[in-house]
Amino acid sequence: MAGVVTALVAVFAVSFIALIVGVHVTELHTNWCLLLVIAVFLAILSVYSFIGCHQGNNRHVCVLVLGDIGRSPRMQYHAVSLSKHGYNVSFVGFLGTKPHEDVSANEKITIIPISEVKGLGVGPKILKYVTKVVLQSLQLLYTLLNMKDHSHVLMQNPPGLPSIAVTWLVCSLRGTKLIIDWHNYGYTIMALTHGQKHPIVRVAKWYEKFFGRFSSHNLCVTTAMREDLLKNWKITATTLYDKPPLLFQETPLECQHKLFMKMAKVYPQFQANSEPGGEDVELTAFTQRRGSTGAVSPAGKRPALLLSSTSWTEDEDFSILLKALEDYEDFVNGGDSLPDLVCVITGKGPQKEYYTKMIDSKSFKHIKICTPWLEAEDYPRLLGSADLGVCLHTSSSGLDLPMKVVDMFGCCLPVCAIHFQCLHELVKHGKNGLIFQDSKELAFQLKSLLSDFPSGEGKLGLFRRNLRSSGQQRWEENWDQTVLPLLTANNR
CATH class of the missing domain: 3.40.50.2000 (Glycogen Phosphorylase B;)
Structure with missing residues (x-):
């Protein structure tokens, strides 16, 4: 029965996203799209009789980024902070760059890799983009539906297309709280390449604004963004400033x-301009040491x-x-x-x-x-x-x-x-x-x-x-004051 439900939900979700893109690209009236949203949502609700209303595991959180985990430091910090407070974390994202050791070696963090999907190799650009969105939606939907229940899904935006809609869908089915962490707006990044008036940019803007309102809570990175979300999109968010974790300190x-000795082996820019003044001298462009146990001092000039x-x-x-x-x-x-x-x-x-x-x-x-x-x-x-x-x-x-x-x-x-x-x-x-x-x-x-x-x-x-x-202030203290109360309050 679970397989049937998964298939039904997949069909609804893919049709939903594809038609949204189609409606906006062909510039039909937005009300038709809103009616489609309602119809699809009602259809999805009908499958509740097959799966029931799940209550998420209060000590299990999914952290989601539709990007390279190793190049998503803020989401890595989220995962580590959650683990320090006893949460088991499913970290979903692309495996491109190696994550920090605090993530990869953490027993409470399980990395669930997904792959970056490409659209059709031939045809119009808009068709390539639509097929990419549909295929990425299917992969993400399959991944989330086959995971354990969670109390919360904490997802990064951008990129939010198609992750916001798909994640909201799964959270609705499972009774899971969705928290969106707004790092920026995806449509403004797309506009750098395509321009503000491009149909895809207009779709992305509508999409973020519409689905962003379905989250249980929102985080954002600045006070200015918090005010903009509330004023223009009627989305209430909490500012969580980026703060450096303790590993960022002055280096002895x-x-x-x-x-410098390590980097000089690969990058000549770190090598000393002059030869060492003896066999027992270690010299870089910036530092020097005489003898293996001698004190390090700055290099001259x-x-x-x-x-x-x-x-x-x-x-x-x-x-x-x-x-x-x-x-x-x-x-x-x-x-x-x-x-x-x-x-x-x-x-x-x-x-x-x-x-x-x-x-x-x-x-x-x-x-x-x-x-x-x-x-x-x-x-x-x-x-x-x-x-x-x-x-x-x-x-x-x-x-x-x-x-x-x-x-x-x-x-x-x-x-x-x-x-x-x-x-x-x-x-x-x-x-x-x-x-x-x-x-x-x-x-x-x-x-x-x-x-x-x-x-x-x-x-x-x-x-x-x-x-x-x-x-x-450091990340750990800032997170404990801002994010932890959201998790514990929703679990009471």
């Missing part, structure tokens, strides 16, 4: 040296370590940083007393090859650039070893905040960040970093902050001291 010099991380997507224009580095090079060639730079840009994404070619075309004398992908354990260590962070995240909606800056602040790393609507909720200009508008302003900020390097007495040192003394 000994650990810095080990990391070392370069400044500039760090940025990215998903290499349209909402980050790295030509701004490259142009600022060209201006910085001109400052040095013009006689300004400034350190050489090693610029590390970490991450994976669709535009990496494009920018790598642009980087390779540069002929800097005082600047070296590398674009590594770091292991999950090495990324916080490198952040904690850097001298200055740069953020080029502009936000497709203007309502989310860059997690990379949160991580940098956890490591007491000052930041230069490009301006957008709600950045002030995180970066306090002149206190923990600087905000710039364009490449010229960024170049002069680099010049100003690094003019007395490596002395810690200037503005860069002031920002770092401010971060150390700020008593910033």
Whole structure:
């Protein structure tokens, strides 16, 4: 009987999503689509007689992201926090990048992989997209219906198409609470490629607005997004700011040296410019140690370590940083007393090859650039070893905040960040970093902050001291105060 029910629900769900897309793409009246929603929902309710109304397991939560688990840090933090409070976690998502060890080695967290589905290989783009949505819906529906009951499903949006509708469907059937964690709006990300008026973008916007209201509760990443959800979509949400977990801290010099020695084997930018002054000397571009048991010290006349991380997507224009580095090079060639730079840009994404070619075309004398992908354990260590962070995240909606800056602040790393609507909720200009508008302003900020390097007495040192003394809240405390009450209240 369960197989029959699964098949019925699958047919309803696939027809539901396909027809929604079809209705909007052909621009029929929205009321027909709403009638379809009601009809499908009533049909789904009719199968309750076959399966009954399940009460979810109060100590079992599903964490869902229709993306790469290893590149979804906030959802990984959710999973770890749930496990620390005794919840068993089913973590559903794509297995691309290796998750952090706190997730992969956690006995209370079970990773349930799903694959990223592609649509038809031929035909119009809209047909490819519709078939992709339908196939992804079938896979997700099958996965969720074949899992144990949960008290809650905590899902990330974006991406929300088709995961919001499918997850709501399963939660409705099982009596499970659905919590949506709004990181951004999916339709604004799609609009970067297709434009605001594209039919698919309009479908995605309607879809997020309509189905977002069916959740039991909503989390979001900024106060600005919370206000926007309420004002424009009548969705009430709780702000859960991204906060750095305890693994993001300043890296001790000994650990810095080990990391630099490791990276120097792969990336020549971390290798020393001069030969070691003896057989028993370990030397990197930044650190040195005499003897295997000797103390580590900074290398003489070392370069400044500039760090940025990215998903290499349209909402980050790295030509701004490259142009600022060209201006910085001109400052040095013009006689300004400034350190050489090693610029590390970490991450994976669709535009990496494009920018790598642009980087390779540069002929800097005082600047070296590398674009590594770091292991999950090495990324916080490198952040904690850097001298200055740069953020080029502009936000497709203007309502989310860059997690990379949160991580940098956890490591007491000052930041230069490009301006957008709600950045002030995180970066306090002149206190923990600087905000710039364009490449010229960024170049002069680099010049100003690094003019007395490596002395810690200037503005860069002031920002770092401010971060150390700020008593910033960590993820664990923030989650316990904000998310845990939602789970326990719904279980009473």
